[in-house]
Amino acid sequence: xxxxxxxxxxxxxxxxxxxxxxxxxxxxxxxxxxxxxxxxxxxxxxxxxxxxxxxxxxxxxxxxxxxxxxxxxxxxxxxxxxxxxxxxxxxxxxxxxxxxxxxxxxxxxxxxxxxxxxxxxxxxxxxxxxxxxxxxxxxxxxxxxxxxxxxxxxxxxxxxxxxxxxxxxxxxxxxxxxxxxxxxxxxxxxxxxxxxxxxxxxxxxxxxxxxxxxxxxxxxxxxxxxxxxxxxxxxxxxxxxxxxxxxxxxxxxxxxxxxxxxxxxxxxxxxxxxxxxxxxxxxxxxxxxxxxxxxxxxxxxxxxxxxxxxxxxxxxxxxxxxxxxxxxxxxxxxxxxxxxxxxxxxxxxxxxxxxxxxxxxxxxxxxxxxxxxxxxxxxxxxxxxxxxxxxxxxxxxxxxxxxxxxxxxxxxxxxxxxxxxxxxxxxxxxxxxxxxxxxxxxxxxxxxxxxxxxxxxxxxxxxxxxxxxxxxxxxxxxxxxxxxxxxxxxxxxx
Numbered sequence: 001x002x003x004x005x006x007x008x009x010x011x012x013x014x015x016x017x018x019x020x021x022x023x024x025x026x027x028x029x030x031x032x033x034x035x036x037x038x039x040x041x042x043x044x045x046x047x048x049x050x051x052x053x054x055x056x057x058x059x060x061x062x063x064x065x066x067x068x069x070x071x072x073x074x075x076x077x078x079x080x081x082x083x084x085x086x087x088x089x090x091x092x093x094x095x096x097x098x099x100x101x102x103x104x105x106x107x108x109x110x111x112x113x114x115x116x117x118x119x120x121x122x123x124x125x126x127x128x129x130x131x132x133x134x135x136x137x138x139x140x141x142x143x144x145x146x147x148x149x150x151x152x153x154x155x156x157x158x159x160x161x162x163x164x165x166x167x168x169x170x171x172x173x174x175x176x177x178x179x180x181x182x183x184x185x186x187x188x189x190x191x192x193x194x195x196x197x198x199x200x201x202x203x204x205x206x207x208x209x210x211x212x213x214x215x216x217x218x219x220x221x222x223x224x225x226x227x228x229x230x231x232x233x234x235x236x237x238x239x240x241x242x243x244x245x246x247x248x249x250x251x252x253x254x255x256x257x258x259x260x261x262x263x264x265x266x267x268x269x270x271x272x273x274x275x276x277x278x279x280x281x282x283x284x285x286x287x288x289x290x291x292x293x294x295x296x297x298x299x300x301x302x303x304x305x306x307x308x309x310x311x312x313x314x315x316x317x318x319x320x321x322x323x324x325x326x327x328x329x330x331x332x333x334x335x336x337x338x339x340x341x342x343x344x345x346x347x348x349x350x351x352x353x354x355x356x357x358x359x360x361x362x363x364x365x366x367x368x369x370x371x372x373x374x375x376x377x378x379x380x381x382x383x384x385x386x387x388x389x390x391x392x393x394x395x396x397x398x399x400x401x402x403x404x405x406x407x408x409x410x411x412x413x414x415x416x417x418x419x420x421x422x423x424x425x426x427x428x429x430x431x432x433x434x435x436x437x438x439x440x441x442x443x444x445x446x447x448x449x450x451x452x453x454x455x456x457x458x459x460x461x462x463x464x465x466x467x468x469x470x471x472x473x474x475x476x477x478x479x480x481x482x483x484x485x486x487x488x489x490x491x492x493x494x
Contacts, residue, residue: 065469088168099158141327143328163302207235234439278456290383299382314365321352328345400459
């Protein structure tokens with residue numbers, strides 16, 4: 001340390017400082033490989049594609065998918081209250097803070113400090129210069145340190161944090177998409193149970209009427225005990241389904257409430273007949289679009305970017321770290337002399353690097369390369385899983401339309417059979433047992449049709465999820481309602 005110089009070391013000192021600054025300006029040549037995304041064939045589900053209307057399903061926001069206003073309100077409630085989504089938002093904020101910490105290393109780090117003490121030195125009573133004196137040395141200074149990022153260590157560290165933050169943001173979008181689809185799926189399953197309960201209640205009334213007729217005929221001696229027992233068995237079988245369906249409805253309501261985070265209780269819903277509406281015809285889009293639409297693929301890409309940057313970070317650890325340091329302050333051996341004239345400064349540089357680590361640094365590089373290779377495989381797997389999901393959703397939707405047409409015709413035929421059997425019974429051309437048999441055949445056919453109607457809606461939802469629906473929505477629109485409770489959601493930048 002030097003007391004109040006007339007200049008900062010003269011021209012030679014400034015030349016040295018300028019040289020170090022020039023090196024710092026030229027720094028940032030990051031070590032490590034450049035990222036190359038794995039090439040994945042994109043024709044896996046081309047054979048399953050149908051004719052494409054003008055609208056692309058993945059481009060639609062979720063609120064345009066569903067005509068049911070009650071369902072839209074339930075989805076918005078879930079986006080406000082759902083714990084998984086709110087936790088995902090906070091994970092994004094954590095990653096954002098880690099990225100800010102990594103970015104702070106680009107800048108010089110400044111600190112301050114001071115020392116004030118009272119001391120006396122004596123050396124065994126021997127007379128030595130300065131012995132036996134009491135002093136109060138004082139030091140008050142500010143220091144600045146800046147690492148020259150010659151090997152790109154800081155840049156790679158920031159790249160890792162940036163990619164991890166973006167991966168977390170994509171994971172949050174995936175949670176949002178999954179939540180929207182789960183609420184819609186559970187809601188339609190609830191409507192389907194309502195329809196099954198309605199069919200069971202209507203069938204119970206019809207079977208009760210049949211039992212009453214057989215009981216009257218049995219009392220009159222015109223019907224056998226066998227026919228009456230069969231009618232009663234059919235009635236009790238259907239009657240037993242009613243409390244079971246009511247139980248399933250309550251469980252499904254609680255499942256939907258869990259997604260929205262309120263306490264268990266009834267869920268408002270529209271008439272179950274809305275389930276009968278056919279999903280709108282939309283296009284699946286091009287296979288290559290999945291690479292920019294699906295949040296899980298984008299998340300895997302960012303994770304691969306982070307893993308690739310970690311290779312350069314590991315390599316940079318093998319090289320020395322060079323930094324600049326500066327200190328400016330005041331120092332005095334006595335508190336009374338601590339004034340404007342007691343100035344001190346120092347400028348310099350430091351170099352530290354590994355000398356012998358027992359192979360740990362090279363092992364760290366190998367580990368980073370293996371992790372990058374694993375992340376590349378995970379990216380390829382995510383892409384192929386996306387193609388599989390879309391292919392399955394497309395073929396499921398197409399085949400369910402064919403199944404629906406046949407099952408609807410089946411129900412119509414059984415309804416005609418019940419009506420014809422009743423007419424024959426009233427005309428005295430057939431026994432009422434024929435009516436009972438056709439009613440028993442109609443009941444499972446109606447249930448199968450209702451389930452197929454549900455599966456059509458679910459296939460539409462699954463296709464929307466498989467395509468990464470709403471991929472082009474800004475985050476604040478996805479969570480426009482949830483931002484009222486979690487304001488950090490609106491600050492997520494993609």
